[in-house]
Structure formats: structure tokens, C-alpha cells
Amino acid sequence: MDFCEMTTERIDISSVARRVVPPECGATVTLDGYARRFTKKDGRVLETEHLVYEAYPEMALKEMQKLVARAKAEFEVSAVGIVHRTGRLEIGETSVVISVAAPHRRAAFAACEWLIKELKRTVPIWKKEVYADGEAWAEGESNA
Amino acid sequence: MxxxxxxxxxxxxxxGKRDDELDVREGAAAKDVLDALAARFPKLAGHKLHIAVDQEYASPATAVHSDNEIAVFTAVSGG
Structure with a gap:
């Protein structure tokens, strides 16, 4: 029921969400993370032209699977699906989908928030922002 | 080795590359790998680097062997 995947293709959000619908559940919370055009940084607004995501794919999948196991141990949730895209993404295209199914919505919201926070901190994927006049790797938070 | x-x-x-070979002493630890890289690529200094051994986050004291898969990277920024 749980799944973690990496893809270079466009992600179909609703099909990810509908893969986690166990019979004991009544709600799925789905995060659709997508490429942002405007980013505030040091009092300036940077305009991104497109993004490039790079991954250490084998380790990224292992770290995602650890997060799913921890989420299921710490929250009252039944199923978790995570799909992360890599390669070039245009503005507005989905980079990550996290779907969490639970008997009741409250646990699903809490687990989904925890999962994206931990994914950004521990899963070995990197985002490069490409501007009209240059590029920069996004500054990640401190790791595990 | x-x-x-x-x-x-x-x-x-x-x-400037995605992989490289490095000579370190037998019995070296993850910290020794990072020190050797900092000496070889001075521009790495000033970046907080993370090291993984066989696809697991490693501590400075983690032992490394010639048959390990070793990866070095800056703070992750997926999502």
C-alpha cells in the first residue's frame, strides 16, 4: 500500500492520491509541492525561470522509506505515498507529492506536515534555481 | 587505499565532476575523507558537507573501506 518513487516525468497528483485509499480510512491529505517563480531572499525578490532537481536516487528512496515507516509509527495513519520528480521543471510543475491516508483527517494533516519537513531535511535531493541571469543551488536546512 | x-x-x-578517486590511509574514517577533499578542492571549504557511506548518513568517525560507496554533498534541498 505504501510507496516511494522517483520520476523524471510529470506527476499526476490525483492518481498518486487515489493509490492510498484503504477501506479503514476516511481522509487522505495530499501535498502538491510545485516550482515557485518568485522567491524572497535577503530583502530581494528573485525570479526563477525554471528549476533543476538532482537526486542521489538509491539513497533518496531509502531515506523516504525510513520516513514512511516513522510516520506510520508516530501518527495514526494507514498508508503513505511519496513521489518526487527530478530533472528540469517549469514554473508551476509539481516537484513532490505526499499523500497520507488515515481513519480521521487530523492525523493525516499532522503526518503530511511532518513528512515534508523531514523530507526537506534528510532526503538527498537538491534544487537548483535558474534565473534569467544566473543560477544557484537552493540553501537546504541542516541535515540529520 | x-x-x-x-x-x-x-x-x-x-x-567540477560527479565522481572522483581519492587515496586515503587504511583504516580511514569519514572525517579523513572530508579533510582530504578539502585539501584537494579548497573551494569546498566554507561549505558544510555531509558524507554518506553505503547510502547511509555517516558520522565523522564512521570507518570507510575501499569497497564502500561514498558520497559527499551539501545540505539537501528537495521538496
Whole structure:
């Protein structure tokens, strides 16, 4: 029921969400993370032209699977699906989908928030922002 | 012993390649790998680097062997 995947293709959000619908559940919370055009940084607004995501794919999948196991141990949730895209993404295209199914919505919201926070901190994927006049790797938070 | 190191994210751009071979002493630890890389690629200094051994986050004291898969990278920024 749980799944973690990496893809270079466009992600179909609703099909990810509908893969986690166990019979004991009544709600799925789905995060659709997508490429942002405007980013505030040091009092300036940077305009991104497109993004490039790079991954250490084998380790990224292992770290995602650890997060799913921890989420299921710490929250009252039944199923978790995570799909992360890599390669070039245009503005507005989905980079990550996290779907969490639970008997009741409250646990699903809490687990989904925890999962994206931990994914950004521990899963070995990197985002490069490409501007009209240059590029920069996004500054990640401190790791595990 | 000779080890192979993979680079990801900003670390890959800084060293200008995605993998490299490095000589470290027998019984070296993860910290020794990072020190050797900092000496070889001075531009890596000033970046907080992480190291993984066989696809697991390693501590400075983690032992490395020539048959390990070693990866070095800057703070992750997925999502």
C-alpha cells in the first residue's frame, strides 16, 4: 500500500492520491509541492525561470522509506505515498507529492506536515534555481 | 587505499565532476575523507558537507573501506 518513487516525468497528483485509499480510512491529505517563480531572499525578490532537481536516487528512496515507516509509527495513519520528480521543471510543475491516508483527517494533516519537513531535511535531493541571469543551488536546512 | 567518491548538488559543481578517486590511509574514517577533499578542492571549504557511506548518513568517525560507496554533498534541498 505504501510507496516511494522517483520520476523524471510529470506527476499526476490525483492518481498518486487515489493509490492510498484503504477501506479503514476516511481522509487522505495530499501535498502538491510545485516550482515557485518568485522567491524572497535577503530583502530581494528573485525570479526563477525554471528549476533543476538532482537526486542521489538509491539513497533518496531509502531515506523516504525510513520516513514512511516513522510516520506510520508516530501518527495514526494507514498508508503513505511519496513521489518526487527530478530533472528540469517549469514554473508551476509539481516537484513532490505526499499523500497520507488515515481513519480521521487530523492525523493525516499532522503526518503530511511532518513528512515534508523531514523530507526537506534528510532526503538527498537538491534544487537548483535558474534565473534569467544566473543560477544557484537552493540553501537546504541542516541535515540529520 | 583508493576510494571512489560521488558528489551531488553544489558539491558536484564546486569540484567540477560527479565522481572522483581519492587515496586515503587504511583504516580511514569519514572525517579523513572530508579533510582530504578539502585539501584537494579548497573551494569546498566554507561549505558544510555531509558524507554518506553505503547510502547511509555517516558520522565523522564512521570507518570507510575501499569497497564502500561514498558520497559527499551539501545540505539537501528537495521538496
Amino acid at each position: 583508493r576510494i571512489k567518491v560521488l558528489f551531488f548538488g553544489a558539491a558536484g559543481d564546486i569540484v
